[in-house]
Amino acid sequence: MEGxxxxxxxxxxxxxxxxxxxxxxxxxxxxxxxxxxxxKFAAGEETVVSTNQKKLAAxxxxxxVPRGLQKGWPLITDEDKAAVMKVLERGVLWGTDAPExxxxxxxxxEFIGTKHCIATNGGTAALHMGVAAxxxxxxxxxxxxxxxxxxxxxxxxHHNGIPVxxxxxxRTFNIDPAKIEEKITPxxxxxxxxxxxxxxxxxxxxxxxAKKHNLIVIEDACQxxxxxxxxxxxxxxxxxxxxxxNGTKNLPGGEGGLFNTNSDLYADRAEALRMFGEIEHIPHFxxxxxxxxxxxxxxxxxTAAFTRARIKRLDAENAVRQANAAYLTKHLSGIRGVxxxxxxxxxxxxxxxxxIRLDPAALGLSIDPRTFRARVQKALNAEGVPIGGWKxxxxxxxxxFKLKAGYGKGCPWSCPHxxxxxxxxxxxxxxxxxxxxxxxxxxxxxxxxxxxxxMKHYVxxxxxxxxxxxxxxxxxx
Ligand SMILES: Cc1ncc(COP(=O)(O)O)c(C=O)c1O
Numbered sequence: 001m002e003g004x005x006x007x008x009x010x011x012x013x014x015x016x017x018x019x020x021x022x023x024x025x026x027x028x029x030x031x032x033x034x035x036x037x038x039x040k041f042a043a044g045e046e047t048v049v050s051t052n053q054k055k056l057a058a059x060x061x062x063x064x065v066p067r068g069l070q071k072g073w074p075l076i077t078d079e080d081k082a083a084v085m086k087v088l089e090r091g092v093l094w095g096t097d098a099p100e101x102x103x104x105x106x107x108x109x110e111f112i113g114t115k116h117c118i119a120t121n122g123g124t125a126a127l128h129m130g131v132a133a134x135x136x137x138x139x140x141x142x143x144x145x146x147x148x149x150x151x152x153x154x155x156x157x158h159h160n161g162i163p164v165x166x167x168x169x170x171r172t173f174n175i176d177p178a179k180i181e182e183k184i185t186p187x188x189x190x191x192x193x194x195x196x197x198x199x200x201x202x203x204x205x206x207x208x209x210a211k212k213h214n215l216i217v218i219e220d221a222c223q224x225x226x227x228x229x230x231x232x233x234x235x236x237x238x239x240x241x242x243x244x245x246n247g248t249k250n251l252p253g254g255e256g257g258l259f260n261t262n263s264d265l266y267a268d269r270a271e272a273l274r275m276f277g278e279i280e281h282i283p284h285f286x287x288x289x290x291x292x293x294x295x296x297x298x299x300x301x302x303t304a305a306f307t308r309a310r311i312k313r314l315d316a317e318n319a320v321r322q323a324n325a326a327y328l329t330k331h332l333s334g335i336r337g338v339x340x341x342x343x344x345x346x347x348x349x350x351x352x353x354x355x356i357r358l359d360p361a362a363l364g365l366s367i368d369p370r371t372f373r374a375r376v377q378k379a380l381n382a383e384g385v386p387i388g389g390w391k392x393x394x395x396x397x398x399x400x401f402k403l404k405a406g407y408g409k410g411c412p413w414s415c416p417h418x419x420x421x422x423x424x425x426x427x428x429x430x431x432x433x434x435x436x437x438x439x440x441x442x443x444x445x446x447x448x449x450x451x452x453x454x455m456k457h458y459v460x461x462x463x464x465x466x467x468x469x470x471x472x473x474x475x476x477x
Contacts, residue, residue: 002378003127006296014305015021018070035129041379049114049192049376051461054464054467054468054471055471056379056383056464056465056468056471056472056475057379057382058378058379058381058382058383058385059386059471059475063382063383063384064383064384064385064457064460064461064464065383065384065385065454065457065458065460065461066457067382067384068128069453069457070386070444070445070450070454071449071450072444073248073252073444073447074247074252074310075236075447075448075449077128077309079309080306080309080310082309083305083306083308083309084302084305084306086199086305087100087302087305090301092301092338093300093301094298094300094301094319094404095298095301096271096274096275096298098304099301100301100305100308101119101259101299101300101301101304101445102130103304103308104117104119104304104305104308105117105119106256107308107311107313108243108258108307109260109310110261111226111233112236112241112259112260113232113233113236114233114235114236114261114262114372115261115262115263115267116213116242116260116261116262116263116264116266116267116272116406117258117259117260117283118258118259118267118271118299118367119256119257119258119299119303119304120256120257120258120259120274120297120299121255121256121257121297121298121299121300121303122244122245122246122255122256122257122297122418123151123220123222123242123243123244123245123246123257124151124154124155124158124244124257124363125244125257125274125295125297126242126244126257126259126297127151127152127155127192127218127220127222127242127257128155128158128159128223128273128295128297129242129259129270129274129297130155130192130218130240130242130259130266130267130270131155131156131159131161131190131192132157132159132269132270133219133240133261133265133266133267133270133273133426134189134190134216134218134239134240134266135189135216135222135269136156136159136160136161136189136190137160137161137417137419138160138161138412138416138417138418139160139161139162139187139412139415139416139419140161140162140187140188140190140414140417141161141162141163141164141185141187141188141189141419141422142154142156142162142163142164142189142190142191142192143163143164143165143166143180143183143184143190143215143396144163144165144166144169144191144192144193144194144395145165145166145168145174145175145193145194145196146165146166146167146174146175146221146394146395146396146429146432147168147173147196147391147394147395147429147432147435147436148194148196148220148391148395149194149222149223150391150395150398151222151389152192152194152220152222152324152395153165153214153395153396153401154400155192155414156192157400157406157407158416160411160412161189161190161412162187162412162413162418162422163206163395163396163397163401164183164185164188165183165394165396165424165428165429166180166183166424167179167428167429167430167432168196168429168431168432168435169202169431170431170434170435171342172199172201172202172342172344173196173197173199173341173355173435174193174194174195174196174199174200174202175193175194175201175206175227176431177201177202177206178205178207178414180206180209181213182423184209184213184215185398185419185420186419187418187419188213189211189215189216189296190213190215190216190217190218191206191209191215191216191217191218192217192218192219192220193206193217193219193220193238194220194222194223194280195219195220195221195223195224195234195352196223196226197223197341197349197350197351197352197354197355197371198223198224198227198250198321198350198351198352198353198443199224199341199343199347199349200224200227200228200229200234200237200347200348202217203219203229203237203238204229204230206238207237207238210238211260214295216239216240217238217239217240218238218239218240218241218242219234219235219237219238219240219241219242220242221234221235221241221242221243222242222243222244222257222315222351223244223249223250223352223353223381224250224317224350225249225250225251225314225318225350225372226250226251226345226350227318227347227348227349227350228347228375229346229347229348230346230347232429235258235260236260239261239262239263240260240263240266241259241260241261242257242258242259242260243256243257243258243259243260244255244256245258245303245307248443248444249352250314250317250318250321250350250352250447251273251307251310251311252306252307252310253303253304253306253307253310254302254303254306255303255357256299256303256304256307257297257299267474269292272292272294273292273293273294273295273297273429274294274295274296274297274298275294275296275297275298276293276294276295276296277292277293277294285304296315299431313442316351316352317434318450319378319448320447320449320450321350321351321414321446321447321448322348322349322350322449322453323451323452324351324446324448324450324451324452324454324455325341325349325351325354327452327455327456327459328340328354328442328446328455328458328459331459331462332356332462335462335463335466336362336363337358337359337360337362337363338356338357338358338359338466339354339356339357339359340354340356341354341355351443351446353390353440353443354442354443354446355435355439355440355441356387356439356440356441356442357435357438358373358376358393358438358439359371359438359440360372361439362473363466363469365469367473368437369434369437369438370437370438371477372438373438373439373440374431374463374477375473375475375476375477376440376472377389377440377470378461378475378476378477379465379472379475380461382475383461383464383465384457384461385442385445385458385461386442386443386445387440387441387442388441388442389436389440390441390443392436393426393436394426394429394432394433394436396424396425396426396428396429396440397424397426397429401424402424402425442458443461445458
């Protein structure tokens with residue numbers, strides 16, 4: 001059975017060798033009574049779905065996507081290997097002034113367009129450096145997005161600050177600026193917007209609110225390397241910007257992080273936090289020694305060398321993600337009930353993740369979105385489309401917040417410097433919950449070297465799954 005679906009993506013032929021035009025496909029689907037709309041297919045384009053392959057793979061039919069086509073991430077080149085070998089040959093493995101680390105800081109500052117870059121050992125460390133540099137003190141409140149990776153909030157607790165969450169904007173999935181001001185109190189000191197999935201948040205609106213209330217803004221750009229907002233790079237849109245270099249990221253370094261700022265003061269404070277609070281070597285602080293609290297957030301030379309090799313091709317690799325995403329968006333938006341991600345015209349998305357929402361009501365189905373999504377996800381997975389959920393709940397719904405289990409004894413929430421008690425309830429973030437119910441993500445499937453040939457198979461699989469709702473409803477949720 002598996003062999004039946006092993007067709008060249010160009011051939012688009014049926015088992016008997018006949019090609020399937022869009023018109024015939026639509027006709028075939030209509031004959032099945034399927035609630036499918038393919039209005040956005042360009043003239044002359046053909047789908048990969050053929051009528052003799054309509055049985056869903058989840059129900060024992062052939063897969064729409066042949067096995068082994070998707071290539072994993074990161075793609076490691078000879079240049080990457082040579083960069084790391086050079087470190088071994090040189091024998092200098094660490095140090096804040098070591099050659100690879102210093103060069104990485106210079107090159108990433110140039111790439112982002114900021115005066116300073118400080119390399120560190122993780123995105124979480126970079127975020128914590130930002131929180132410390134912002135001067136957050138015990139009991140201070142920092143606003144961040146209710147949906148993100150946990151570190152967007154835990155970095156605040158690392159410095160005894162108190163996270164305050166704001167719900168997402170349903171089309172961009174980023175923090176909703178319209179809901180920020182209602183969360184501001186006399187204790188508020190900073191905002192950490194997250195450029196989630198690779199799409200910059202609404203930075204003009206966020207910056208205006210921050211200015212009005214005298215708040216410092218730290219970008220969590222850990223998923224948005226290279227993304228642009230109104231002509232500037234994410235990471236250079238606020239007081240400070242932070243990036244992760246973990247192996248899954250668009251700019252992978254294994255493990256590592258980058259901190260960017262145009263401010264000498266924030267750079268000095270972040271530098272001190274990176275190095276045990278030892279600030280004697282920083283001219284601005286000279287003579288005060290270990291007079292600040294600090295950690296060891298230094299990076300090392302292998303990460304720096306590997307990352308440097310990859311900065312050179314970051315834009316080109318993001319362009320492949322964008323072309324893949326554009327193809328998917330063009331075709332999936334033609335399928336009723338499927339809502340591809342939105343990209344406002346004033347910014348670019350670098351598709352660390354491609355999140356798709358589903359609308360069963362648009363298909364005339366009265367089924368709860370969570371069950372529908374689970375069915376579609378299972379059906380697509382069986383067809384060979386790598387769909388997943390990523391984080392399945394809002395950050396404030398985790399026990400750390402619900403039980404206030406931070407450092408024990410209720411700290412930092414019970415700190416005498418804290419303001420009015422904050423209660424964390426997941427039902428306070430309805431847009432996040434709705435999104436989690438009705439959407440799922442594709443990640444490295446869109447990354448190079450994967451290209452349009454693979455995307456065609458994915459579109460074909462979506463077409464197959466959405467062609468016959470009666471069949472789909474037989475897939476267990
Ligand atoms: C949005 C976001 N913030 C922060 C982090 C933390 O980065 P790291 O894992 O490098 O500490 C990540 C990465 O996992 C992330 O995706």
